[in-house]
Amino acid sequence: MQSAKMEPEVALLNASLVPDIFPVLAAAHKALVSKSRESLTTRTLHSELVYNYAASKHISESLKRCGISDQMSYILAVRFNASDDEMTSVTNLINGKEIDLEELEPRSNRDQILKHFKIPPQELAISSLSDAITCRIAARDAL
Amino acid sequence: MDTCQTGQAELGLLIKQGAEARVYLSSFVGRKCIVKERFSKKYRHPILDSKLTVKRLNAEARCMTKARKLGVVTPVLYGVDPVLHTLTFEFIEGHAVKDILLEFGSNGIVEERLNDIAAQIGIAIAKLHDGGLVHGDLTTSNMIVKEGTNQLVLIDFGLSFTSTLPEDKAVDLYVLERALLSMHSSCGDVMEKILAAYRKSSKQWSATMNKLDQVRQRGRKRTMVG
Numbered sequence: 001m002q003s004a005k006m007e008p009e010v011a012l013l014n015a016s017l018v019p020d021i022f023p024v025l026a027a028a029h030k031a032l033v034s035k036s037r038e039s040l041t042t043r044t045l046h047s048e049l050v051y052n053y054a055a056s057k058h059i060s061e062s063l064k065r066c067g068i069s070d071q072m073s074y075i076l077a078v079r080f081n082a083s084d085d086e087m088t089s090v091t092n093l094i095n096g097k098e099i100d101l102e103e104l105e106p107r108s109n110r111d112q113i114l115k116h117f118k119i120p121p122q123e124l125a126i127s128s129l130s131d132a133i134t135c136r137i138a139a140r141d142a143l
Numbered sequence: 144m145d146t147c148q149t150g151q152a153e154l155g156l157l158i159k160q161g162a163e164a165r166v167y168l169s170s171f172v173g174r175k176c177i178v179k180e181r182f183s184k185k186y187r188h189p190i191l192d193s194k195l196t197v198k199r200l201n202a203e204a205r206c207m208t209k210a211r212k213l214g215v216v217t218p219v220l221y222g223v224d225p226v227l228h229t230l231t232f233e234f235i236e237g238h239a240v241k242d243i244l245l246e247f248g249s250n251g252i253v254e255e256r257l258n259d260i261a262a263q264i265g266i267a268i269a270k271l272h273d274g275g276l277v278h279g280d281l282t283t284s285n286m287i288v289k290e291g292t293n294q295l296v297l298i299d300f301g302l303s304f305t306s307t308l309p310e311d312k313a314v315d316l317y318v319l320e321r322a323l324l325s326m327h328s329s330c331g332d333v334m335e336k337i338l339a340a341y342r343k344s345s346k347q348w349s350a351t352m353n354k355l356d357q358v359r360q361r362g363r364k365r366t367m368v369g
Contacts, residue, residue, distance in 0.1 A: 022172070022174075025172040025173075026171075026172070026221060026222065028172075029171070029172055029222065030222060033222075033224070037226065120212055122212065122213060122214030122270075123211050123212050123213075123214060125214055126211070126214055126215070126216045127211060127216075127219070131219040131233075132211070134219055134220070134221060135207075135208050135211060135219055135220045136208070138204070138220040138221055138222045138223055138231070139204045139205065139207070139208045139220055139223060141201075141223065141225070142200070142201035142202075142204035142205055142223050143201075143204075143205055143208075
């Protein structure tokens with residue numbers, strides 16, 4: 001869970017909730033803007049990314065649901081402005097095999113995503129999962 | 144972003160200026176996007192002005208997401224910035240319905256295409272109204288037909304609000320009717336086609352249609368007898 005400080009700082013997301021990289025980029029963009037204005041809601045830039053991705057105002061719940069737990073076997077690691085060395089140390093942190101980002105779509109848990117983001121069937125008919133999630137990330141603070 | 148108009152904050156290339164907002168072309172993490180900036184009214188007290196603008200901004204974001212949940216096609220919202228008073232949306236490739244109808248007016252009508260667009264308009268408004276959402280500014284310049292898929296996309300929810308009153312829904316339709324009559328009468332009775340699709344898709348059409356007849360009688364340059 002994203003509570004402690006660690007080197008190198010990295011955001012660890014539950015990859016089953018990520019159908020596509022775009023919403024993660026939107027969450028990252030938002031986090032970066034908040035950081036540049038010194039108005040982060042969570043303690044670090046990387047935990048802010050996880051919080052933004054959850055598209056919920058509830059901080060601890062978001063970090064729990066979209067972040068990782070010890071049992072999790074499918075993780076997306078995200079770091080801002082990472083150098084090759086930093087990414088190598090991130091890979092070393094995780095005991096597992098690195099796979100391609102193209103695997104995000106087939107390995108995502110569609111039902112879990114629909115449930116977590118509360119996406120109704122009418123919306124699915126006109127939109128991709130990725131777009132639906134991105135809208136929620138963007139509009140969270142407006143609701 | 145190679146050609147940017149230099150404003151105080153470089154939001155992108157200015158492509159349109161309206162009464163309430165400026166629209167810029169830009170990119171959001173690599174994707175072409177639209178940035179809509181609601182400008183502050185200098186005649187207002189600054190604190191009040193900021194609060195009002197943010198309120199309107201949030202209302203627009205909320206109405207758009209509500210419309211999406213109801214199954215109405217709108218651009219994807221990429222970001223909301225309360226400090227810069229901007230909304231960032233996906234860029235929709237295609238022509239505004241206004242331009243398509245004007246082209247029909249000057250170069251001849253493609254019957255099939257017109258029917259398809261009218262039907263989509265009727266269905267989209269029906270979904271909005273049944274979900275308790277009124278668009279507020281239904282004109283042909285606020286509807287875009289997406290290139291390739293020919294899907295109708297509704298934009299500009301800046302004047303929209305939640306209402307279940309048949310009066311509000313009827314006025315919403317009436318605004319569209321007047322807009323069509325003034326700009327696109329050469330395309331024939333498009334409104335009738337739209338209303339036909341509306342009646343088919345909406346569950347609460349009868350109350351709204353009755354109100355529409357009343358609203359029509361009230362309009363400008365109408366003789367009120369009774």
